[in-house]
Amino acid sequence: MALLGCGVVGSQVVRLLHEQAADLEARIGAPVELKGVAVRRLDAPREVEIPADLLTTDATALVARDDVDIVVEVIGGIEPARGLILSALENGASVVTANKALLAEDGATLFATAEKAGRDLYYEAAVAGAIPILRPLRDSLAGDKVTKVIGIVNGTTNYILDKMDTYGAGFTEALAEAQELGYAEADPTADVEAFDAAAKAAILASLAFHTKVVGTDVHREGITDVTAADVASAKAMGCVVKLLAIVELKDGAVSARVHPAMIPREHPLASVRDAYNAVFVEAESAGQLMFYGRGAGGDPTASAVLGDLVTVARNLVAQTQSVAASSYADRAILPMGQTVTRYHVAIDVEDRAGVLATIASAFAEHGVSIQTMRQEGRDDEAQLVVVSHDATDAQLAATVEHLRNLDVVRDVTSVMRVEGMNG
C-alpha cells in the first residue's frame, strides 16, 4: 500500500500499521507492506519515524507504481487528492480515503471510476471519525427505509456549544478555549461556519437515501451567531443548543441542512458532550438507533482508516470486491424554504395590553400555529418566548420578518430552530 499525506492522521496510520502488523496480517491473510509515503516536505517534523527511502514528494509516481495495490489518501482538500485517487483507481489500486470535502463535492466521479476499474473505494473515516456509521447505513440498514438522520458530526462546534451550555460562556470565549486546547484551528471557519458538517451531511444523505447529494445541496448555517442568551433561553425550556446535520426524506425528496438547533435534554443527542460525535438514525422498521464516539483526532480517524484498509485488503486477497453503495434513486433536493421545521423565537416587546394578541396574529397570518408562548416581564418591557408548531421554514422566516416590523416589538433577540420535540 501507499500512503498519501502524513499529518495527524497519516502518522497514526503508520504507527498502527507497525504496531498491529501481526494482527493485521492474521486478519487479512497477507502482510501489509508500506511501499511509500507521499509528503509535501521530506524534512518536516513527524510524530512517527519513517524510513527515509519510503518518503517521497512525488505522489503521482507513487500511485502509479505497479506494486501499489492499495492507496490510503489522508491529504484532504480537493486537489491534488482527487487527481491522485482517480489515478490510483485507474491504475488498479483500491482506495481508502478520509476526504469528506472531496466526497461531498465529487463523490459520484470517484464512485463511477472505482466501479469501472472494479476496485474498492472506502471512506468510513470521512464522517464521524471512528464511529462506524457509513457501513451500518450502507449495509446493515440496506433492507430498511431510513427516514431521517440527525448527526452531531463536528467535534469543534460541539465542544464550543457544550462549554457555552455548561459555563454560560459566550461564543468568542468558548472558541478561544477550544483553540487553546487544540479542538479548534487557528482559522476555525470550516468548523464554525459548518462547511465541514455540511460535507458530512451530503455524504450521509447520499448513503441513507440511495441518491446523490453534494455539499452545495445542503442548507448551511454555522454557530457564530449563537449567543449566550440563545443558550440560556434553550436551558429555560429544558433544551440544549447543538449544531445538527439533519437529512430527511419527505415525499421522496431529500432535505439536507446543517444549523444550530435546540433539542430537549432527554433526547439521546443532548447528552453528547465535549468534542464527541453521535449520529441518530430513524428507520421505519429498526426504529431509533444511535451511534456515538470520538469524531476526530489522529487515533480515532486512523482506526477507521485501518478498518477500511483491512476490508479492501481482504477483498484483494480473496480476489473479490465489495458491492458499491447504491444510488439508484434520483431524488430531488427540497429547498430549505419548503423544509418543515419549528422555531423558537424570543422577542422583547412593550409591556402593554394587546401585545400578545398582536404577536399571535402575526404568527396566524403566516399560517404558523403556536405550541407555547411564555411571557417574562421585566421593568417596562416584557420578554415573550414563542415556540411554534411545525411549519415550512419559509412561513417561519416570514413570520420572524413580520415580527421585526411590528411597532410593539423592540427586538427579536433569539431565533432558533427546534428539533426532536414532540407535540
Add this chain to the structure above:
Amino acid sequence: MALLGCGVVGSQVVRLLHEQAADLEARIGAPVELKGVAVRRLDAPREVEIPADLLTTDATALVARDDVDIVVEVIGGIEPARGLILSALENGASVVTANKALLAEDGATLFATAEKAGRDLYYEAAVAGAIPILRPLRDSLAGDKVTKVIGIVNGTTNYILDKMDTYGAGFTEALAEAQELGYAEADPTADVEAFDAAAKAAILASLAFHTKVVGTDVHREGITDVTAADVASAKAMGCVVKLLAIVELKDGAVSARVHPAMIPREHPLASVRDAYNAVFVEAESAGQLMFYGRGAGGDPTASAVLGDLVTVARNLVAQTQSVAASSYADRAILPMGQTVTRYHVAIDVEDRAGVLATIASAFAEHGVSIQTMRQEGRDDEAQLVVVSHDATDAQLAATVEHLRNLDVVRDVTSVMRVEGMNG
C-alpha cells in the same frame, strides 16, 4: 429465498419483503423471490397473509430445493435449526439467521461449513436486534484492537431493572408488569437468568477478539436476586443497576461474563431506558464507542435480517462472497475467579466501637483495598456500605464470605459488582 419460521420476526420479514420489493430489487440488482415458508402448523394464525402454496411443513425439503439460493432461519433454538442451516449451506445456499442460541453453542461448525461451501453466513439480528453491532465489530474495527465490550443486550431485563430504578418496584412486581406488557414471556427464565445475554456475550467476544467463545464459557448470573434495596443502595451512590454482558481481553485471555452491576449515572450505558439495548465498545485507537437502539421485537429484528439478506443477495448477484470473520486467535478463557472486578457490599453491623476496623481488616486480609466506606447509623445497628478497589473476583468473593462469618456482622444485605467507575 426460503424462510424457516414465521413467528413474530418471520411474519415481519414477509411483510417487508412485500412492501419493500421495489427498493430491495434496486439495491440488490435482482428481485427477491420468496419460494417457500416452512412452518410448524399450516393453519396457525399469522400476522401476515402468505399464499397457501408457499407454506410447507417440510423444512428439510425446502432448504434442499435447487431454486433456493438464500435461506433465512428465524425458528430459533438448536434443532432443527442447526441441521437445516447446515443442509442449506451444503446445498449451496447462503444463510441469514437470528439464532443466538445456536451461534453461541456451535457457531464454529456453522462458520466452517459456510466457508467450505463458499457461501455467506450472516447473523446481525442475533445480537441487539436492529442495532448494527456485529458488522462494526467484524469490519469497521478490524484495524483496531478492541479491549472491552460492555452491552445491555437483553431488553426484558433492562425493562425490569429500569422500572425498579424509576419506581422503586421489587423484582417480582416489575417482572409481572413486563409480562403484562409483552416485554417478558410467561416463562421468563431465558431472560431473567441471563441465558439469552450469555449467548450474546459469547458471540460478541468471538467477534471482538477473533477467537472462539461459546455460551458455556460465559460466567452467568441473572437478575432474580436483585432487590429493591440493591437498587436503592446503587441510587444512593449515584449509580443504576443494569444487567451487563462484559467481555474483555486481559493479557491475551478472554474474560466473558453476564451479571447485574452498578454503573455510574453519567456512564453512557446508564441512560439506556425501557427495553432498549446498547453496546459500549472500547478500542485502543477508536476510544469509546456506543451503539444504541431497539434490541428486540418483530420489526427491528426483521430490519436486521433484511440488511443481511441484501448483503448476501448482492454477493450472489456479483458472484462473490464476503470474507468470513476471522478467528485466528486461539485464546484462553479466564475463569471468573481470576477476572478483575470491584464490589459494592452493604453490611448490617452492630453499632459499637471497633466495627469499622474489623470490617476493614477483613478486606485487607484478602488483599482487597477499599475505595469508599460509608456508615449510616439506625437505632442500635448501623449499615456500612463499602466499595472496593479492583481485585480478582475470587478475592472479593472470599472477602464477602469472611464478612458473613464475623460476629459484628448481622447480615450482608447487598453484594453487587460495580462497573465503569474510575479511581
